[in-house]
Amino acid sequence: MQIGYNYPVNIYFDIDGVILANDKQPALHVKEFLSYFIERYPTYWLTTHCKGDANYTVSHIERYLDKETLELVKKIKATNWSMSKTEAIDFSQPFIWFDDQVFEFEKEQLRKNNSLNSWINVDLRENPNHLKDILKLSKDLNKDSAINF
Numbered sequence: 001m002q003i004g005y006n007y008p009v010n011i012y013f014d015i016d017g018v019i020l021a022n023d024k025q026p027a028l029h030v031k032e033f034l035s036y037f038i039e040r041y042p043t044y045w046l047t048t049h050c051k052g053d054a055n056y057t058v059s060h061i062e063r064y065l066d067k068e069t070l071e072l073v074k075k076i077k078a079t080n081w082s083m084s085k086t087e088a089i090d091f092s093q094p095f096i097w098f099d100d101q102v103f104e105f106e107k108e109q110l111r112k113n114n115s116l117n118s119w120i121n122v123d124l125r126e127n128p129n130h131l132k133d134i135l136k137l138s139k140d141l142n143k144d145s146a147i148n149f
């Protein structure tokens with residue numbers, strides 16, 4: 001997984017299966033997960049709950065988040081796409097895309113742009129603590145690269 005960077009990397013967040021574990025509750029550790037990335041990187045929505053209007057997206061998830069996290073997610077920028085989420089990805093920049101379900105035609109676009117590794121396959125069913133594990137890995141990678149520099 002290439003998720004340790006000390007330079008700007010665009011971060012794309014899916015909602016269902018990543019920010020929300022299901023339609024009743026947020027994912028475990030979502031606050032730490034979101035704060036870490038939002039405070040460090042340019043962040044974007046990449047979800048069926050965002051089609052160009054981030055206010056709509058925030059209102060969709062606000063009941064699942066505490067006040068502090070809610071203020072943070074307001075910083076996540078909107079994207080727009082119609083058929084494939086990859087339409088909204090800026091392939092000219094390094095990026096990380098957190099999603100639990102990527103279609104084959106979207107994987108094909110990632111492959112075409114040599115970016116399949118930029119997709120982090122979040123699986124909260126298999127591992128309810130997945131966000132915590134991703135965060136730890138990301139922090140470790142950043143620590144390592146800081147030492148290398």
Ligand SMILES: [Mg+2]
Pocket residue numbers: 014015016017018099100101
């Ligand atoms: Mg999803």
